Amino acid sequence: MRTIAISNNKGGVGKTTSTVNIAAALQILGYKVLVIDIDHQAQSSYHLGIDPNKVKYSVYDVMSGEVEYKSIIVDRNGLFVLPANTSLRNIEFLPVPAKEFLLREALEGLDGYDYVLIDCPPSLGVLTLNALSFSNEVIIPLQVQFLPFHGMYNLFEALDMVKKRLNRHIQVCGIIGTMFNAKKDINREVLEETERRLPGKLFTTLIREHTALQEAPSWGKTIFEYKPDSLGAKDYMNLAKEIVARKTNQ
Template sequence: MKTNVVAVINQKGGTGKTTTTINLGSALSKLGKKVLLLDLDPQSNLSYSLAVSTAKATMADVFQGEKTINDILVEKDGLWIAPGSNDLVDIEISLVTQPNREEFLKNILSQVKGFDFVLIDCPPSLSVLTLNALTAAQEVLIPLQMEVLTLQGLDQIMTTVKRVQKAFNPKLKIKGIVVVMFDMRRKLSQEVLEYLQGSVEEKIFRSQIRMNVKLAEAPSFGKSVLDYDATSNGAKDYRALAEEYLALVP
């Protein structure tokens, strides 16, 4: 079974990166796929949002060689989770001086078998941990708000991906851009989307993630929005995204 390893990246915080990792993963799981969510962010928002932030062992222990990734996996609502922790800050510092520092996660994931998808929630920065994710992944998914400043950030992401392709991972591809927190009532949102559609070559998914209060509430209950309120617009949008995504998988 081929495992699709997907790095979900955006160098800014609060852009829907963790929300997309969790809810796309949940939607893929409910469509019959076996999904691993990997929390590589020292802020551990993914782990907190799924109520696994008090796990006994985390990705920091795996990077230190004290545990294997299979040792730390937690099952929750049909998903498998590799929890993160604030200790990843220390891991990032220690990786800077290591030889082949960009390949640690790639070697860790070689131990993972039987999953259809591994979705990596990357730190909100273009850091050594993000570099590890991009080196380990086959695909990149970019959640993007329709704001003027996000266009500048998108250029930085594209440049980083091209550098990783050239130096470490020639097979890495940008799967596409996911429009998140979309408010159809705002003229600016529509204008930025139209500009984006006319100026970037990368795929922009048709399935847009609308502003939705249930998406904001779900982490307080330790659930994906699909488990919190399956009838909400947030759940419907991520189901549509998962279906569109799967249609692109060979």
């Protein structure tokens, strides 16, 4: 079982879009996949057609020990989801020590999936730390523009801290260049700079800027359900194949 956090403390870089569509691509490739939405914005739940306002028990209740994870996993045509709702905001106020390990403890014994993908919120707060404590790998979506690239350094510092103090197994599986537009010089420059500073980490597949990827969430559909022949579907399928091939040595 590969456990992968999709994380970047910068907002709006394609974490949710990537989590949902990589998960869907992996399912099409024949893998059993669980998506965990650990963002109180609940965007990946929404993207997968689950209305967060109707989610009675979310990953928050699993983490706080209220319910067992098995009882609230949603089977969405063979793609499994542990949904979020806004109560995830309350994790910070739970009166328990070592809050970074709540998810790992609650999911002890989780088995039977080939891939577990966790959609993280845009911060390095306690929810992201829970995802990083649980996961063996992290995938970083990078919107290939100047500012997000610089913000990524905080994330690497945080990953060093996580490795030292919370989870010595965590490794960076790879960096996804998202919202790529070949016409913009800055996109190429950021990719070249990323390759120079973090050699071998960028996936070869780039996720191109594509309107259908923006439209699919409002239909509650993955790109493969919404527009299976689109550029977005093609890119996420190629990326998923690369992720399968790029096994980190655990």
